Amino acid sequence: MEATLYQKHVTNAALVALAQICPLLVSLNLSECALISDTAVFSMAQNCPSLTSLDLIGCELISDAAVIEVSHNCPLLTSVSFGSRIISDSSVIALAQHCSLLTSIDLYRCEMISDVSLIEVAESCLLLTCLEFNGCDLISDAAVIAFSQNCPSLTSIILGSGMISNASIIAVAHNCPLLTSLVLSGCEISDFAVVAVASSCPLLTKLGLYYCDSISDAAVIAVAQNCALLTSLDLNECELITDAAVIAVAQHCC
Secondary structure (H helix, E strand, O other), X not given: OEEEOOOOOOOHHHHHHHXXXXXXXXXXXXXXXXXXXXXXXXXXXXXXXOOOEEEEOOOOOOOHHHHHHHHHHOOOOOEEEEOOOOOOHHHHHHHHHHOXXXXXXXXXXXXXXXXXXXXXXXXXXXXXXXXXXEOOOOOOXXXXXXXXXXXXXXXXXXXXXXXXXXXXXXXXHHHOOOOOEEEEEOOEOOHHHHHXXXXXXXXXXXXXXXXXXXXEHHHHXXXXXXXXXXXXXXXXXXXXXXHHXXXXXXXXXX
């Protein structure tokens, strides 16, 4: 059974009942269910051991205790999404230790998460294909490089941290040839990194460079010339881009 409860009025009582009545639940989406707390997640973890997908984006009351309980009781998890500012490295380390089948991890605005826990994930969850770390300001090149070296099947990466530089994006380019989607927001990268991606990731279909203000026409022209499958390009607030880049995209990607 799969359940999606994108509803801000859902409370712990409903989730506890669901967990008790539906022990075969495999997928649960509670995104933006702002009223639920650890109580509901504990019940899910203890009653639904077959859970493979869990989305708790926007559930700000969820703490480390709940995530650790999930990791201990739901070893079949392949996809997790969390979005709580009170979740720390302890949660992510528990996932790394107990949920090695993970293929997708999303830590939207989990501001306490650092390289320490993510490197452990990279070394333990070798099947990962999708990473989303938008708004995780403590994440640096070290974590991204670890993922690139240990998870060659990565196809989609979203990063939003001012501590991400050319070094990690070049590592991704060299080690992740299956990459189809790359979105970077506020990262300290230059044309050099984007050219590396364009040269090494021919399967790229989506590229987003938000607030990457060192990116110029040279990077976009390289992408246009090398990524023939590109269908989505977002250069929001890349103020060095001129007509030359747009013309190159029109000539090669349309």
